Amino acid sequence: xxxxLALLVWGVTGxxxxxxxxxxxxxxxxxxxxxxxxxxxxxxxxxHEGLEFNQTAALLAVAVGAxxxxxxxxxLMALRDGPLTYVSMISSLYPLVATLLAFFILAEPIxxxxxxxxxxxxxxxxLLVVARDKQPA
Amino acid sequence: xxxxxxxxxxxxxxxxxxxxxxxPPDPAIAAPPVDVMAAITAAxxxxxxxxxxxxxxxxxxxxxxxxxxxxxxxxxxxxxLPKLALKSMQPHSVIFYEALxxxxxxxPVLIYLRGRVMWHRxxxxxxxxxxxxxxxxxxxxxxxxxNGPVATIVTxxxxxxxxxxxxxxxxxxxxxxxxxxxAVCSAVCAALLLAS
Numbered sequence: 001x002x003x004x005l006a007l008l009v010w011g012v013t014g015x016x017x018x019x020x021x022x023x024x025x026x027x028x029x030x031x032x033x034x035x036x037x038x039x040x041x042x043x044x045x046x047x048h049e050g051l052e053f054n055q056t057a058a059l060l061a062v063a064v065g066a067x068x069x070x071x072x073x074x075x076l077m078a079l080r081d082g083p084l085t086y087v088s089m090i091s092s093l094y095p096l097v098a099t100l101l102a103f104f105i106l107a108e109p110i111x112x113x114x115x116x117x118x119x120x121x122x123x124x125x126x127l128l129v130v131a132r133d134k135q136p137a
Numbered sequence: 138x139x140x141x142x143x144x145x146x147x148x149x150x151x152x153x154x155x156x157x158x159x160x161p162p163d164p165a166i167a168a169p170p171v172d173v174m175a176a177i178t179a180a181x182x183x184x185x186x187x188x189x190x191x192x193x194x195x196x197x198x199x200x201x202x203x204x205x206x207x208x209x210x211x212x213x214x215x216x217x218l219p220k221l222a223l224k225s226m227q228p229h230s231v232i233f234y235e236a237l238x239x240x241x242x243x244x245p246v247l248i249y250l251r252g253r254v255m256w257h258r259x260x261x262x263x264x265x266x267x268x269x270x271x272x273x274x275x276x277x278x279x280x281x282x283x284n285g286p287v288a289t290i291v292t293x294x295x296x297x298x299x300x301x302x303x304x305x306x307x308x309x310x311x312x313x314x315x316x317x318x319x320a321v322c323s324a325v326c327a328a329l330l331l332a333s
Contacts, residue, residue, distance in 0.1 A: 003281035003290045004328070007297050009274035015304040016267050023260030027246050031254050032261060034236075034243030036268030041236035044272060048229040057225035058234045064218045065238020071211035073242060074204045082201025090205040095292040097213020102287035106220065114289055117330030121292040124323035128298050131316030 026076050030069065088129040093122060216291040220282050228279035232272060293331045299324040 020029055045051055071091070078087040099118060102108040110118070222231050247254065281290045299321055305311040313321070 002277040003285065003293045006274045006277040006281065006294050007328070008300055009270050009277070012300065012304060013267050013270045013274065013297075015301045015308070016263055016270070018301070018305070020260040020263040020267060023257035024255055024264070027250060028255045029260070029264060031243050031247050031250070032264040033268055033271075034239040036265050037239055037272060038236040040268050040272040041233045044229050044232055044276070048227070051233055052226045052230040054225040057222040057231070060218050060222035061226070061231040061234030062238035062241070064215055064222065064231070065235035066241045067211045067215040067218065067238075068235075069239050069242030071208045071215055073246070074208040074211060078201040078204030078208060080201070082199065082205060087201060087205045087208075090202075091208035091212060092295070092298075094209050094212035094216060095288070095295045097210060098216035098291040099288040101213060101217040102220065105217075106287065108286050108288060110286075110288055113330055114286070117327045118288055118292045120323050120330065121296055121327035124299065124320040124327055125295060127316050127320035127323060128302065131314055131320060 026072075030072060034069065089126055092125045092129055095125075096122060216295075217287055219279055220287050223279060223283040228276050228283065231279055232275055235275070289331045293328060296324045296328060 017029075024032070071094075075087065075091050078091070095118065099110070103110065219231060219235075222234075226234075278290070278294055281294075302311075302313065302317055303321065306313055
């Protein structure tokens with residue numbers, strides 16, 4: 001259930017991002033997003049018992065934030081020279097990378113039903129990306 | 138761990154240097170789209186540059202392909218690494234350190250922009266609302282990831298563009314073509330399979 005809620009909320013943010021990008025260039029939006037994200041992350045702490053610290057986990061979490069932003073920057077840089085369809089299609093296959101990492105590092109098993117869902121999910125992402133270039137006027 | 142951090146720092150260094158070196162491409166002389174499969178095949182082939190002087194020729198792999206693959210890999214790590222962090226910390230703490238990680242990139246970008254961040258009376262408040270929603274979505278994502286399998290949760294949440302397309306259809310009146318409808322149907326089937 002939490003993952004479906006995250007999917008819905010991220011869907012709305014994807015839409016709002018589109019609106020925000022009408023008034024701000026991507027790099028400027030990235031700076032605003034990071035600043036607001038930090039403010040909200042601090043506010044979240046007020047509703048919990050306190051900030052934990054574990055060196056390894058904290059470094060991993062910092063790496064998560066950096067990886068997300070680096071990915072976004074690389075995506076923008078790829079878009080500068082490359083065709084939108086191919087760039088988006090390649091980068092949108094990231095669940096496959098995460099799945100492989102989970103399989104090899106955590107030895108997470110994948111059932112047949114999950115595999116079918118993953119293949120269909122990735123197919124739908126690729127279809128969406130391909131369809132973007134064929135948007136009706 | 139150190140290797141991941143080192144790699145991230147290297148990417149950050151490369152990205153910031155490339156951004157500083159690059160100038161906006163001239164649309165008049167922009168390179169034509171390159172066939173991805175041909176580019177991937179060319180990248181996989183061994184080069185003869187080590188054994189003989191290479192003749193002046195166009196690079197086999199376009200630069201954008203490296204960037205796109207870089208985005209693919211970094212986003213893969215971005216989706217997977219929280220699972221490891223969540224083994225020792227609760228989602229609210231991971232969110233905080235993730236925000237600090239965002240700053241590792243946002244600050245160099247701010248320096249690149251020479252501290253001049255544009256103001257837009259509509260987009261900036263939207264960005265503020267966006268971040269509230271993003272933090273909420275991350276909290277839910279982390280709760281899911283803490284207890285569930287990475288493959289299912291990452292794939293399920295990666296379907297969010299479908300929701301964005303449907304919202305754009307309703308609120309912006311954007312029409313969906315056949316491929317987009319096919320994507321929506323495929324995504325619904327995927328969600329049902331993954332969530333069951």
